[in-house]
Amino acid sequence: MTANPTALKKAQNEQSWGIQDFADLFEVTPRAIRFYEDKGLLTPSRESGSRVFGLEEHGRLTRILRAKRLGFTLDDIKVVMDVTYGLITDRVELTQRRDNFEKVIASLKRRRKDIDILAREMGELCSIIDDHLEKTADDSNVSSLAEAYDEVFREHFSHEMLDDPLFTNSKRS
């Protein structure tokens, strides 16, 4: 046996894509992908000039797009990726970023509440619309939509105000 312990699986048989296929895979444009590379978020290998994307880059782009969907900027994402891929060695910097990450995690949990509330509100809105569409199945415009909305959101409103610390601030002249 020729000496080849812990052989790197960097072999040929790993999946890989050209930029167009890779872009199609995630429903983004090649331009966007090049842009992410410029920002240092992707580092595809090259074959005679052309970019070649493998599983590693697939994983990265998956995470990039997930974070983007949640409203993070590419700079935000880079702050995380640089740590993830070991580009940050300074202990102080590392500690600061970890603290930041914990704040992000906290804000993510708040975001979940936002989602719950918005999803519920939009569900109610759909119901109200359905009611309205049913009542006025012919073409008489008897019931004003505004009334129904008003009821629902008034109720809402008091809910929100109760646990809203803002509400003890300032009044007006």
Place this chain on the structure above:
Amino acid sequence: MTANPTALKKAQNEQSWGIQDFADLFEVTPRAIRFYEDKGLLTPSRESGSRVFGLEEHGRLTRILRAKRLGFTLDDIKVVMDVTYGLITDRVELTQRRDNFEKVIASLKRRRKDIDILAREMGELCSIIDDHLEKTADDSNVSSLAEAYDEVFREHFSHEMLDDPLFTNSKRS
């Protein structure tokens, strides 16, 4: 009793704010608030030229900012608000928008999964950082961070790939 059935509570004693106080209340700038008004998302009353914001506008801005936090554009928000406040009367338009709202609700639920995954990943990242900071409490840089990350994300990776429909698409020449 003077005739006054179902009296409107449009009275004086409702809370109200000037633009600066109102902005402070939500930690945004007066400019942003004027911008939202230009876009038709807020319609404060006026007192000798100056804007006056009441409970109604408070509720609206609450919802505007919540939607913004979730990545919706102001135009997106207006599409919902216009329905909510009865500005859309056309049945066809109304039906289309309701269908759209249901898609939004569905995508909100997908967003929750994004949050769960990202929060978990960032939690793991924090743990890894802590481990690293502990091991190298002096200043010897024995363990490479990259190794630890690699393990965690490789695992991840296979998880994701399993339920990823994308993964049966295209290969490469």
Place this chain on the structure above:
DNA sequence: ACTCAGCTTGACGTTAACGTCAACGTTAAA
């Protein structure tokens, strides 16, 4: 009468995340 705080309406500047060209190189098939 003057000043000042707080508001108003333009109007132009800025940033992020690409879109959209133009001009050019490379490989494989006809």
Place this chain on the structure above:
DNA sequence: TTTAACGTTGACGTTAACGTCAAGCTGAGT
């Protein structure tokens, strides 16, 4: 060899959501 498909690097354009002035009104206090 020519063409076609696919890639490359600039470089400039675009949109959303404001920021940042400038110039002017307005009502309360001195």
